[in-house]
Amino acid sequence: MTPAARVQAAIELLDAIVAGAQGRGAPADRLVADYFRQRRYAGSKDRRAVRDLVYRAIRACGPVPASGRAAMVRLAREDASLLPLFDGSRHGPRPIAAEETVAEPGLAPDWLVDALAASGIAGAEAAALLDRAPLDLRVNTLKAERENLDLPAPGEPLAAPDALRFPAGTSVDQWPAYREGLVEIQDHGSQLACLAVGARPGETVIDLCAGAGGKTLALAAAMGNRGVLVASDTDRGRLSKLDPRAARAGAGMIESVLLDPGRELEALERFRGKADAVLVDAPCSGTGTWRRNPEARWRLDPVHLARFAETQDRLLDLAAQLVRPGGRLIYVTCSLLDAEGADRIARFLADRRDWRGDDVSLPLGRVRGDGTRLTPAHDGTDGFFIARATLAC
């Protein structure tokens, strides 16, 4: 592909991504993968270049752009080396007209910028939400140790005991250590959230919103494969990815439980009042993960945010019924909005005299309400809110 054709391909992809965001269709990553699956002629350099253009253009726009072209023209305003590529060549984009629509720059739609600022995320803290994330690995202590693991590149040891950091784009998935389950890809913040669970061998731990099990695998390692570890979720597709991952990681202790939305407790009845720890890694807006999913800013509106908060309250109430006296509940969201973090745990604790908030004592982060918050600017992690509460004996 010529450089101009790459710009045109990025414009077409951005059109699909904008439509996907507005109609709540497939996420950008999937659209990019599908696009190239249908265009086998594009080589790996072309793919990398187009992908890079797409994500730079997404980051360059604040609110949802009017079109893929408007987004790319915005990027060309910021990177003049792109301007000559709007040359009207056979596969390239037409020249930029004087009256052409240009997407607005910025962090996000205005209402979201205001909500973040009201949650203490503004200035450099806000700008860092759109940085490129490094690649973090968790050494799987069921199979290896950080100190004597031999990897193709040396990683930077981080504060979480099993975390190593590599530059963005490192092809870890090609490494034998990855294929053999010695390491997992997991953001440092996510690893710290797992530390806050304090899972120990022999305990009964429920990962209520386990998804594909990123955190479940870390809990299995912390428990040394001993005890009871339940991974539940309402999404069959996500949960079904856990079994092969667990097999690769040697995490034989995990029991997957598919939940019926609205009737979650039915499938978990036998654990009522029995769990030592319940992790609620709740569905949320993902404002803390824009470094990886910058187009998520375009998918959120106040109605959806309010729905997330309702679900989070419901899941907290549900999780509380599973915890044994003296046991703990850990609430996590990858959001930096108080509406999904500090406000939720404050409501939970306000309603309950038999629960008290704990200090999660993590090596990074800052106190926010009754929890701890990690941010890209301060902690170099994805954004997370993490809180822990203990039920009186």
Ligand SMILES: C[S@@+](CC[C@H](N)C(=O)[O-])C[C@H]1O[C@@H](n2cnc3c(N)ncnc32)[C@H](O)[C@@H]1O
């Ligand atoms: C933030 S994601 C979990 C990510 C996962 N823990 C990980 O570390 O990879 C939130 C999950 O909550 C699940 N979920 C949504 N509603 C739920 C419900 N009512 N009960 C349990 N899980 C639910 C979603 O399907 C999604 O997988």
